[in-house]
Amino acid sequence: MAADTTTFDSCTDAGGRVVAAEADYGQRTLVQTTYAGGQPTIRYNPGVLPRLTPAARLFFYAHECARHALGAAGKPLTATRAQQADCVGLATMLTADLVTRDQLDGLQGQLNFSESEWELLPGPPRSFNLAACRPSGGLRLPSPETPSVQQGTWNACARACGDRLWKCQKGCRGAACETGCLDSHRQCEAACGSQ
Numbered sequence: 688m689a690a691d692t693t694t695f696d697s698c699t700d701a702g703g704r705v706v707a708a709e710a711d712y713g714q715r716t717l718v719q720t721t722y723a724g725g726q727p728t729i730r731y732n733p734g735v736l737p738r739l740t741p742a743a744r745l746f747f748y749a750h751e752c753a754r755h756a757l758g759a760a761g762k763p764l765t766a767t768r769a770q771q772a773d774c775v776g777l778a779t780m781l782t783a784d785l786v787t788r789d790q791l792d793g794l795q796g797q798l799n800f801s802e803s804e805w806e807l808l809p810g811p812p813r814s815f816n817l818a819a820c821r822p823s824g825g826l827r828l829p830s831p832e833t834p835s836v837q838q839g840t841w842n843a844c845a846r847a848c849g850d851r852l853w854k855c856q857k858g859c860r861g862a863a864c865e866t867g868c869l870d871s872h873r874q875c876e877a878a879c880g881s882q
Contacts, residue, residue, distance in 0.1 A: 701755070708748070711730040715732075715735070717744065718748050757775065766813045774821065791818065852872040
């Protein structure tokens with residue numbers, strides 16, 4: 688459970704590449720992405736904002752990981768796009784059993800920040816409504832075992848569907864357009880078959 692965990696091992700970017708995580712007690716912020724030689728690393732400082740529970744720290748780590756999966760790492764986000772990363776990160780935590788739905792009210796209560804605290808968090812400053820996040824859509828954390836041929840085929844198909852969704856949403860404006868992108872993505876993923 689999140690009580691003992693503040694990161695997870697299997698963060699991947701939009702291209703399926705693993706994003707490393709590293710503790711950095713010298714950085715000023717709770718979590719941020721840095722690049723060395725073109726390779727991203729999510730750096731986190733467990734000493735920042737000591738009032739936060741491990742679940743709240745994990746939430747921000749999951750948010751940063753979700754930014755990579757959404758292709759938005761290292762880019763300034765609007766409040767709407769940041770909330771999307773919040774929801775994908777939360778869904779990842781739920782899918783991996785790192786937090787339960789019963790714990791969401793407690794987590795929500797942790798997510799109120801002053802202006803000075805926001806300087807230490809992945810922004811922009813925003814309000815949180817975890818109950819409004821859809822229950823699905825989280826990143827499934829990959830198993831450390833080598834995938835079967837069937838799983839590899841499904842992964843390639845699902846990745847292609849995700850690439851199409853990203854391109855659709857990138858050129859999309861408005862709720863109706865985004866709904867169309869998601870509907871098309873669901874159909875594409877359904878055509879991939881079962882894992």
